[in-house]
Amino acid sequence: MERIYIGMGSNLADPAEQLRSAALALARLPQTELVGVSGFYQSDSLLPGQPRYTNAVAALDSHLAPLELLDALQAIENGQGRQRLERWGPRTLDLDIVLFGDRLIDEPRLKVPHYHLQERAFVLYPLAELAPADLRLADGRTLTELLAACPFVGLERLPAA
Ligand code: ROI
16 A cells, blocks of 8 residues: 555636545545545646636545556546646646655656656645655655745645635
8 A cells, every 4th residue: 555645736617626526536536545635725827827726635545556546536537527628728627646655657647756746836835734744755855855945935825614
């Protein structure tokens, strides 16, 4: 079994509700336990001209293999009305495998750790609510070090609903 962190994001169709539904769907995955969900954070889109995003991180313990989990996450995205019109377009739900135990995965469909983890405050700060501060990435850096290099700028933590 592995501890897995999932980045969740939405900027369409009531984003906070999308993330709550996604968490329920994660809790129903086979061979998987939902261990926790972070608070919700709002921030501007990294690309101009899109609505603001709401992001959170979920922690799972799962026996699923990485690509099995990826398929399951894509099924949840599709079930919540995700339309893949343009690569970086607005979306009702985005579920990314951020960390999968301490594995390094480099497959055409899946790169873990997630490429942009270290520069994305909207992933690092919710992750820090769930993960130990001494969590270490494959390159040796700890979560504390990543946070220190990524200021809490432009993020707004939403009050718990
Ligand atoms: N911007 C924010 N704030 N949150 C996201 O999840 C997000 N996802 C994206 C792009 C369009 C890059 N911008 C984002 O895919």
